[in-house]
Amino acid sequence: MNIYDAAHSLAKAIKNSNEYKDYIEKHEKVFSNPKTKNMIEDFRKKAMEIQMSQMSGKEIDPSKAEEMKKLEEILMTNPVISDFFSVEMRFGQIMNDVYKILGDSIEIKSE
Numbered sequence: 001m002n003i004y005d006a007a008h009s010l011a012k013a014i015k016n017s018n019e020y021k022d023y024i025e026k027h028e029k030v031f032s033n034p035k036t037k038n039m040i041e042d043f044r045k046k047a048m049e050i051q052m053s054q055m056s057g058k059e060i061d062p063s064k065a066e067e068m069k070k071l072e073e074i075l076m077t078n079p080v081i082s083d084f085f086s087v088e089m090r091f092g093q094i095m096n097d098v099y100k101i102l103g104d105s106i107e108i109k110s111e
Contacts, residue, residue, distance in 0.1 A: 010098070023091040030084040040081065043071055 014020055031037045046068060050060055076082045 014094070014098075017094070019087070019091045019094050022087045026080075026084040026087045030080055033080070036078065036081055039075060039078075040084075043068075043075055046071065 030040065046064075050064060050068060053060060076085070
């Protein structure tokens with residue numbers, strides 16, 4: 001089988017999965033509302049800033065960590081956002097599993 005044909009078959013299988021379809025449905029729902037869209041984008045921006053600081057070796061300001069925790073709690077009280085994050089996590093896990101399967105299958109051993 002041609003590697004590109006196999007990749008297209010895998011992509012088609014993913015697109016036809018219930019997890020992908022659910023993710024797309026919830027994504028459209030949450031991002032079609034400017035309020036929920038802005039809330040998620042703001043949360044992700046702040047999370048990325050903290051992650052970048054951690055990766056550069058900087059200590060995280062406890063007040064910023066507490067702010068993120070409170071923001072997450074607020075977001076999770078919104079059923080549309082909570083549902084979106086849940087299906088996003090499930091779909092992300094599938095994609096991580098696929099990457100792991102591929103990586104494990106083509107492991108190159110160094111000599």
